[in-house]
Amino acid sequence: MAVKEAVKDTEAKTAADGGTLIGKRIPKMDAPMKASGKTRYIHDINLPGQLHAKILRSARVHARIKKIDTSKAKALPGVHAVITAADVPNQHPIGVAKDHLPLKTDRVRSLRDEIAAVAADSVEIAEEALKLIEVEYEDLPILSDPRDSLKANAPLIHPEPHGADGTHDHLKQGMPIAYTGKKDNIAMTFDYAQGDMAQGKAESDIIVEDCFSLHYVTHCCMGVSGVIAEFDSSGNLLLYSNTQVPFLHRREFADLLGIDPGRIRIIQPPIGGGFGSKLDIYPFEPIAIYLARITKRPVKLVFSREEEFVASPTRQPVLLRLRSGCKKDGTLTFREVDTIHDNGAYTSWGATTPFVMMQTISSLYRVPHCSYHTKAVYTNNPYAGSFRGYGNLQATFAVEAHMDRMAEAVGMDPLAFRLKNAQEPGEVTPQGMNFKSCGFKDCLTTAAEHGDYERKHRDNATKWNDPNPIKRGVGMASMLHVGGGAKIYQSDGCGTILKIDDFAHVTLITGASEIGQGSETVLSQLVCEELGLPLSAVTVVNNDTDITPWDVGVHASRTTFIAGNSAIGAARKAKSKILGMAAAKFDTTAEALDLRGGFVIDKASGKRLVDLSKMIRSLHFSDKAELVMTTFYYEPPSRHQDREFKGDVSAAYAWASQVIEVEVDTKTGIVKIVKVSAAHDVGRVLNRLGIEGQVEGGIVMGQGYALTEDLMVENGTIRNPNFRDYKLVTAPEIPEMDISFIESMDGEGPQGAKGVGEAPAICVAAAVANAIYNATGVRMTELPFTPERVYRALHGKAAPMTWSDAE
Amino acid sequence: MSAMVDITFKLNGINRKTRVSATMSALDMVRDVLGLTGTKYGCGEGECGACTISVDGITLNSCLMFAADCDGRDVMTIEGLAADRKGEALRDSFVEHGAVQCGFCTPGFVMQAHHVLEKNPDASEAEIQRGIEGNLCRCTGYRKIVDAIAGVAAAAK
Numbered sequence: 001m002a003v004k005e006a007v008k009d010t011e012a013k014t015a016a017d018g019g020t021l022i023g024k025r026i027p028k029m030d031a032p033m034k035a036s037g038k039t040r041y042i043h044d045i046n047l048p049g050q051l052h053a054k055i056l057r058s059a060r061v062h063a064r065i066k067k068i069d070t071s072k073a074k075a076l077p078g079v080h081a082v083i084t085a086a087d088v089p090n091q092h093p094i095g096v097a098k099d100h101l102p103l104k105t106d107r108v109r110s111l112r113d114e115i116a117a118v119a120a121d122s123v124e125i126a127e128e129a130l131k132l133i134e135v136e137y138e139d140l141p142i143l144s145d146p147r148d149s150l151k152a153n154a155p156l157i158h159p160e161p162h163g164a165d166g167t168h169d170h171l172k173q174g175m176p177i178a179y180t181g182k183k184d185n186i187a188m189t190f191d192y193a194q195g196d197m198a199q200g201k202a203e204s205d206i207i208v209e210d211c212f213s214l215h216y217v218t219h220c221c222m223g224v225s226g227v228i229a230e231f232d233s234s235g236n237l238l239l240y241s242n243t244q245v246p247f248l249h250r251r252e253f254a255d256l257l258g259i260d261p262g263r264i265r266i267i268q269p270p271i272g273g274g275f276g277s278k279l280d281i282y283p284f285e286p287i288a289i290y291l292a293r294i295t296k297r298p299v300k301l302v303f304s305r306e307e308e309f310v311a312s313p314t315r316q317p318v319l320l321r322l323r324s325g326c327k328k329d330g331t332l333t334f335r336e337v338d339t340i341h342d343n344g345a346y347t348s349w350g351a352t353t354p355f356v357m358m359q360t361i362s363s364l365y366r367v368p369h370c371s372y373h374t375k376a377v378y379t380n381n382p383y384a385g386s387f388r389g390y391g392n393l394q395a396t397f398a399v400e401a402h403m404d405r406m407a408e409a410v411g412m413d414p415l416a417f418r419l420k421n422a423q424e425p426g427e428v429t430p431q432g433m434n435f436k437s438c439g440f441k442d443c444l445t446t447a448a449e450h451g452d453y454e455r456k457h458r459d460n461a462t463k464w465n466d467p468n469p470i471k472r473g474v475g476m477a478s479m480l481h482v483g484g485g486a487k488i489y490q491s492d493g494c495g496t497i498l499k500i501d502d503f504a505h506v507t508l509i510t511g512a513s514e515i516g517q518g519s520e521t522v523l524s525q526l527v528c529e530e531l532g533l534p535l536s537a538v539t540v541v542n543n544d545t546d547i548t549p550w551d552v553g554v555h556a557s558r559t560t561f562i563a564g565n566s567a568i569g570a571a572r573k574a575k576s577k578i579l580g581m582a583a584a585k586f587d588t589t590a591e592a593l594d595l596r597g598g599f600v601i602d603k604a605s606g607k608r609l610v611d612l613s614k615m616i617r618s619l620h621f622s623d624k625a626e627l628v629m630t631t632f633y634y635e636p637p638s639r640h641q642d643r644e645f646k647g648d649v650s651a652a653y654a655w656a657s658q659v660i661e662v663e664v665d666t667k668t669g670i671v672k673i674v675k676v677s678a679a680h681d682v683g684r685v686l687n688r689l690g691i692e693g694q695v696e697g698g699i700v701m702g703q704g705y706a707l708t709e710d711l712m713v714e715n716g717t718i719r720n721p722n723f724r725d726y727k728l729v730t731a732p733e734i735p736e737m738d739i740s741f742i743e744s745m746d747g748e749g750p751q752g753a754k755g756v757g758e759a760p761a762i763c764v765a766a767a768v769a770n771a772i773y774n775a776t777g778v779r780m781t782e783l784p785f786t787p788e789r790v791y792r793a794l795h796g797k798a799a800p801m802t803w804s805d806a807e
Numbered sequence: 808m809s810a811m812v813d814i815t816f817k818l819n820g821i822n823r824k825t826r827v828s829a830t831m832s833a834l835d836m837v838r839d840v841l842g843l844t845g846t847k848y849g850c851g852e853g854e855c856g857a858c859t860i861s862v863d864g865i866t867l868n869s870c871l872m873f874a875a876d877c878d879g880r881d882v883m884t885i886e887g888l889a890a891d892r893k894g895e896a897l898r899d900s901f902v903e904h905g906a907v908q909c910g911f912c913t914p915g916f917v918m919q920a921h922h923v924l925e926k927n928p929d930a931s932e933a934e935i936q937r938g939i940e941g942n943l944c945r946c947t948g949y950r951k952i953v954d955a956i957a958g959v960a961a962a963a964k
Contacts, residue, residue, distance in 0.1 A: 025905070027902045027903055027905065028902070028905070028907060028908075030907075030910065031901065031902040031905075031907040031910070032898060032899075032902050033910075034907045034910025034913050034914075035889075035897070035898040035901040035902055035906075035907055035910070035913050035914075035917055036845070036885065036886075036889035036894075036898055036914075037843075037844070037845020037846070037884070037885030037886055037889055037913075037914040037917075038845065038889075039910055040844065041847075041911060043844075043847070043848060044838075044844035219945075220943075220945055221909075221911075221945060222847075222849050222855065222857060222909065222911040222912045222943065222944070222945050222946075223847070223849075223909070223911040224848070224849075270909070270910065271909060272847075272909050272910075272911030273909045273911060273945050273946060274909075275945070304851060305849065305850040305851055305852065305855075515909065516908040516909025516910065516946055517908065518908070689904075689905035690905065692905065692951070693905045693908060693946075693947055693948075693951055696947060696948035696949075696950045696951065697908065697945075697946045697947045697948040698948070699948055700947075700948030700949065700950075701945070701948070722850065722852055722854065723850050723852070723854035723855050723943065724852065724854050728943050728945070729948075729949075730940050730941075730943065730949075731935075731936040731937075731939045731940055731942070731949040731952070731953060732933070732936040732937055732940055734936075734948060734949050734950060737948070737950060
């Protein structure tokens with residue numbers, strides 16, 4: 001079998017060349033199962049006695065619910081339960097701002113809103129029952145542009161609920177918005193400042209202002225959302241869940257149900273894509289739990305694809321206005337940014353993305369004086385969650401297009417302008433980020449060299465008036481992102497339990513989940529590196545909260561860094577224990593010994609002293625019997641931000657530059673990405689095959705964001721909830737990808753590595769915008785660059801993007 | 808509920824007789840009636856290729872085919888292909904080339920890759936890309952999937 005041979009081959013080389021797996025091309029451990037169709041995703045799991053649930057969503061964008069009649073649905077044979085908010089009197093609000101109940105009570109605020117749910121013998125019966133539920137609505141005015149929501153006298157999306165006392169939230173400190181309502185349509189604000197803006201402006205020779213408008217896109221995980229909930233006879237809850245944050249959700253579900261978190265067990269089957277979509281609790285999960293509690297049966301709830309488009313989170317649309325200044329020599333002086341975020345009807349993680357956006361705004365380049373004001377504004381649109389890059393695609397798009405405009409204004413080559421202002425290792429930014437390792441300048445020059453940027457950029461700009469309607473352009477963009485976790489919660493840590501059995505087989509029990517990104521394999525590599533074992537000696541357990549130690553969750557590109565350091569810590573403790581016992585046995589010191597190739601060896605001579613499994617058995621079955629089992633908890637040396645958003649939130653930061661070459665057909669407006677030259681500072685490459693896959697996949701996701709993907713929301717209604725009209729990039733459309741890794745060897749990183757998961761998607765749209773300008777002389781300020789939008793811009797038919805601040 | 812239909816067909820080399828609802832899709836039949844869950848529901852509208860199966864040697868989206876129309880046909884799913892030498896070669900190539908991430912789309916890609924190479928064992932890179940155009944992947948960016956299929960084509964030479 002070729003796979004096994006390939007792995008063995010890697011292992012053989014490993015033994016021969018001094019024993020390292022680091023930097024090799026290691027196939028993913030779970031790939032053979034997946035490629036044979038044997039992996040069981042949540043959709044493939046069925047429990048005995050299981051019922052199937054479906055949700056009735058609103059038929060109106062914004063309306064009062066006058067009446068719900070479920071009697072006909074309840075009478076349908078095969079229906080076990082039909083629930084509305086009235087059937088679950090003690091619903092607990094969910095979401096980041098606790099501003100909605102899973103089942104809506106008196107009003108609906110978007111088309112995704114959950115009104116009722118059915119549990120039935122089959123999906124077909126459940127769907128049939130939904131059609132029998134009668135709902136009377138009274139329409140309310142629709143707000144679908146956040147600027148309208150900000151206007152004086154705009155209708156409120158979250159007015160005080162019926163039956164409340166008219167005092168709103170200011171008299172009820174700490175009460176959730178779901179109970180108190182909100183006096184305005186502002187979901188969240190962030191205000192950040194550093195330095196002295198007046199001084200920055202006074203020092204500027206040139207000031208440039210730009211506005212940008214960014215659109216809705218959604219995750220499009222190939223596996224649709226789903227959950228299975230089951231209570232045992234003692235009232236303990238078992239959830240099969242696709243969540244990316246099992247331990248946080250355990251607490252939230254416990255609050256929701258009013259039970260001890262210890263009575264909730266979350267099992268995570270392999271998931272069909274995450275990308276940040278599974279970081280929050282969404283109404284379908286509590287609804288499945290309610291139905292399981294009422295029916296006393298396992299309840300499975302799986303979305304249809306249309307439902308996935310309508311009722312899973314999005315990347316939020318943002319309007320941005322940037323104004324920056326620089327001196328004649330190109331030194332940046334100040335930056336002033338305002339943004340308005342379309343929050344949708346409810347608040348999920350999307351509203352908090354300014355945390356990340358402000359890092360790019362304040363610290364991608366050295367900007368001495370900076371201010372940033374943002375508002376996340378309620379509308380009747382779909383609500384935004386977290387999505388790979390977490391606001392950074394939006395911030396980077398604006399900052400990097402703006403940087404090109406500034407370079408032009410000051411008369412510098414965009415690369416030289418960036419190099420002039422780029423961060424360097426050792427820099428502590430005014431926001432408090434400490435760039436201990438920073439390969440930014442290497443990224444810039446490497447990407448520029450691989451993309452032949454300077455020559456092409458110069459030449460292309462001379463051809464704007466050539467008769468050939470097909471134009472070529474190159475553009476560059478760079479990014480800064482957390483690469484060593486993100487201290488958002490009380491802990492940013494991860495626990496590991498490592499067990500070595502009497503055959504020297506290792507069970508690595510980690511809190512960190514595998515979501516397709518390859519963490520299982522990388523963590524195993526790191527453990528093998530410490531214990532001198534082949535990959536085949538490791539089994540990973542990472543998906544059951546009853547077994548695995550705590551982890552904050554799979555987000556913020558943190559798993560390799562945080563869980564990796566945790567796994568290394570546990571492996572080192574095990575190694576120390578084994579070598580200590582071996583030293584006693586061989587009458588030497590632990591320092592003189594090492595573990596290699598499955599043996600305890602003498603470090604100096606390389607001589608094999610004893611088979612590791614034999615050594616472990618002698619520990620286990622001796623008079624002083626002992627198991628080799630260790631635990632380790634890794635908490636990164638990062639800090640929470642203070643109230644002014646200052647602090648070193650990540651133990652390391654990732655950098656990247658991408659140079660993108662495009663072809664623009666000026667007769668049709670079609671933009672084609674020809675080549676992406678990407679240079680990523682990843683600290684160190686651990687699994688070359690895996691990291692290439694992360695970067696390639698991220699680039700193509702960024703390509704979709706830039707060119708084809710557009711969740712069209714008109715008056716609160718999604719016009720294209722399907723793959724025919726929501727256009728993902730397909731195989732023939734991918735560009736040539738020339739990827740370079742800058743190995744800055746981060747001092748805190750596991751074997752020097754930093755996070756990479758989100759980074760590759762972040763720069764693409766900005767680089768494409770800059771490339772279109774280089775090809776045509778036309779600056780695109782609105783995403784995505786569809787043929788129609790590009791054609792209009794090229795032929796002077798596009799209205800310029802304006803900032804209509806409603807203040 | 809709709810009428811039931813008895814059908815007889817060959818599934819992964821074994822003759823099967825089963826009773827299905829007249830409105831049931833071939834996808835639901837292989838997953839829910841026959842318990843073969845390697846074939847995935849991705850969209851139900853023939854747009855993503857996650858449910859690709861082979862019927863009489865031609866791949867199609869099983870979500871768009873009625874189960875009843877499998878009557879008398881020779882059907883192969885990922886489970887059948889994975890047990891075959893050619894399927895093993897594809898699986899191994901997908902694994903070695905890093906063409907699998909979350910893996911949800913992978914069975915569909917392996918099915919379609921098999922079809923592309925059966926039709927054209929010398930498929931060029933561009934022909935492979937064209938051949939898998941109907942299959943969506945959100946994780947990999949397709950590069951390594953194309954490499955994996957090209958790897959099998961090269962090995963067969």
